[in-house]
Amino acid sequence: xxxxxxxxxxxxxxxxxxxxxxxxxxxxxxxxxxxxxxxxxxxxxxxxxxxxxxxxxxxxxxxxxxxxxxxxxxxxxxxxxxxxxxxxxxxxxxxxxxxxxxxxxxxxxxxxxxxxxxxxxxxxxxxxxxxxxxxxxxxxxxxxxxxxxxxxxxxxxxxxxxxxxxxxxxxxxxxxxxxxxxxxxxxxxxxxxxxxxxxxxxxxxxxxxxxxxxxxxxxxxxxx
Amino acid sequence: xxxxxxxxxxxxxxxxxxxxxxxxxxxxxxxxxxxxxxxxxxxxxxxxxxxxxxxxxxxxxxxxxxxxxxxxxxxxxxxxxxxxxxxxxxxxxxxxxxxxxxxxxxxxxxxxxxxxxxxxxxxxxxxxxxxxxxxxxxxxxxxxxxxxxxxxxxxxxxxxxxxxxxxxxxxxxxxxxxxxxxxxxxxxxxxxxxxxxxxxxxxxxxxxxxxxxxxxxxxxxxxx
Numbered sequence: 001x002x003x004x005x006x007x008x009x010x011x012x013x014x015x016x017x018x019x020x021x022x023x024x025x026x027x028x029x030x031x032x033x034x035x036x037x038x039x040x041x042x043x044x045x046x047x048x049x050x051x052x053x054x055x056x057x058x059x060x061x062x063x064x065x066x067x068x069x070x071x072x073x074x075x076x077x078x079x080x081x082x083x084x085x086x087x088x089x090x091x092x093x094x095x096x097x098x099x100x101x102x103x104x105x106x107x108x109x110x111x112x113x114x115x116x117x118x119x120x121x122x123x124x125x126x127x128x129x130x131x132x133x134x135x136x137x138x139x140x141x142x143x144x145x146x147x148x149x150x151x152x153x154x155x156x157x158x159x160x161x162x163x164x165x166x167x168x169x170x171x172x173x174x175x176x177x178x179x180x181x182x183x184x185x186x187x188x189x190x191x192x193x194x195x196x197x198x199x200x201x202x203x204x205x206x207x208x209x210x211x212x213x214x215x216x217x218x219x220x221x222x223x224x
Numbered sequence: 225x226x227x228x229x230x231x232x233x234x235x236x237x238x239x240x241x242x243x244x245x246x247x248x249x250x251x252x253x254x255x256x257x258x259x260x261x262x263x264x265x266x267x268x269x270x271x272x273x274x275x276x277x278x279x280x281x282x283x284x285x286x287x288x289x290x291x292x293x294x295x296x297x298x299x300x301x302x303x304x305x306x307x308x309x310x311x312x313x314x315x316x317x318x319x320x321x322x323x324x325x326x327x328x329x330x331x332x333x334x335x336x337x338x339x340x341x342x343x344x345x346x347x348x349x350x351x352x353x354x355x356x357x358x359x360x361x362x363x364x365x366x367x368x369x370x371x372x373x374x375x376x377x378x379x380x381x382x383x384x385x386x387x388x389x390x391x392x393x394x395x396x397x398x399x400x401x402x403x404x405x406x407x408x409x410x411x412x413x414x415x416x417x418x419x420x421x422x423x424x425x426x427x428x429x430x431x432x433x434x435x436x437x438x439x440x441x442x443x444x445x446x447x448x
Contacts, residue, residue, distance in 0.1 A: 145266025
C-alpha cells in the first residue's frame with residue numbers, strides 16, 4: 001500500500017507562484033514596475049523608500065504597499081508625503097504572500113501608476129521564499145548587521161537582483177569588510193548588483209536612482 | 225454536514241509545546257539553566273554569548289546550541305574558546321523547534337553542565353512563536369534597528385524576560401530614543417527587564433551578568 005505524502009510547504013509555494021505570476025501580468029498590462037524590498041528589521045527599508053519617493057515623485061506616479069505584522073507606522077510616513085500607501089498587517093505572519101499583494105494592488109488606481117514599491121515584513125528568511133510577482137527583488141543589508149550574513153542567510157542573497165549595503169555612513173564604527181561581503185554575495189549570486197548607500201545621508205543613492213530609472217524606462221518601452 | 229478544519233499551525237505549536245516541556249524537565253533533573261537568546265540577524269547574539277562565556281567559564285560549566293539556516297561560523301567561534309558547541313542547521317527553517325533542541329541536548333554530557341545557552345536563528349518573528357523549553361527568554365534589540373520595533377514585532381517583546389538593548393556604544397550615531405523604547409516595551413510586557421549594553425565594549429554588561437548569576441544560583445537551590 002502506498003502512502004500519500006502531503007507536502008504542505010510545496011503546495012503553498014506552488015499556489016503562491018501562480019498568484020505571483022498573475023500579479024506580474026497585471027502590472028505588465030498597466031506598464032507598472034513592481035519591486036519587492038526586503039531586509040532584516042531596522043535595516044532601512046522605509047528610509048530608502050522615502051528617499052526614492054522624494055527623488056522620483058515629480059516625474060513618476062508611485063504607490064507603496066507596506067507589509068508589517070502590526071502597526072501602520074510606515075504607511076503613515078509614506079502617506080504624509082502624498083503617495084498612496086496600502087498597509088497589509090499579517091497578524092503574526094513572517095512574510096507577505098502573492099494573494100495579500102493582489103488585494104493591495106486591487107485597491108490602487110493602476111491606470112495612474114508607474115511604480116509600485118512593496119516593503120516586505122522585516123525578515124531575512126521567510127520573505128525570500130515567497131514570490132510576490134515583483135519584476136525585481138531588492139534587499140538591504142545594513143552595515144551594523146555584519147559582513148557574514150550571506151553565509152548564514154544564503155537564499156535572500158541568491159534571490160536579490162540588487163543588494164544595497166545601507167548605513168554606510170556609520171561604517172567607521174563597525175568592523176564591516178565590504179570586499180569580503182562582496183565576495184560572499186558574488187559567490188552565491190554573481191549577477192547581484194551591490195551598492196553601498198546611506199538612506200539617511202543620501203551617500204551612494206545616485207547609483208540606486210540610476211538603476212531604478214533604467215528599470216522604469218525599460219518598463220515604458222512601447223507602453224502607454 | 226460539518227466541515228473538519230485542520231489547524232496545521234495550532235497542531236504544530238501544540239506538539240512543540242509538549243516537547244519543550246520535556247526539554248525543561250530534562251534540564252531540571254540535571255539542575256541546568258537553559259536560556260533561549262533571540263534577535264534579528266546581526267543584533268549581537270554571538271558577541272553577547274562570547275562575553276558571557278568569558279565571564280562565567282571559570283566558575284560554571286557552559287554549553288552552547290547554535291541555530292542557523294546554514295554555516296557553522298558561530299559554533300566555530302564558541303568551540304575555539306573551549307566550550308562545547310552544537311550547531312543546528314535548519315536548512316531554510318526560520319526558527320528552532322523543541323525537537324531540534326532535544327537532539328542537541330542529547331548530544332551533550334548533561335551531568336557536567338550548569339548552563340546551556342541556545343542561540344536561535346536570526347529572526348524577530350518566528351523564533352518567538354516556538355517554545356524550546358528554556359527557563360528564560362532573552363532578546364537583543366540593537367540600537368541601529370530603531371526604537372519602533374516593539375510596535376512592529378510585538379510578540380517577541382511580549383515573550384522576553386530580558387530585553388538587552390545592544391550596541392549602546394554607537395547610540396550617538398543613531399536616533400534611538402531609549403525612553404520611548406522602554407515605554408513601548410513596558411506597554412507590552414511590564415515585567416521585562418530592559419538593559420542597555422554593548423557586547424562589543426562591555427558597557428552595561430554587569431547588569432546582565434548579575435541577572436544571569438542570580439538565575440544560576442536559583443537553579444542550584446537544593447541541587448546537585
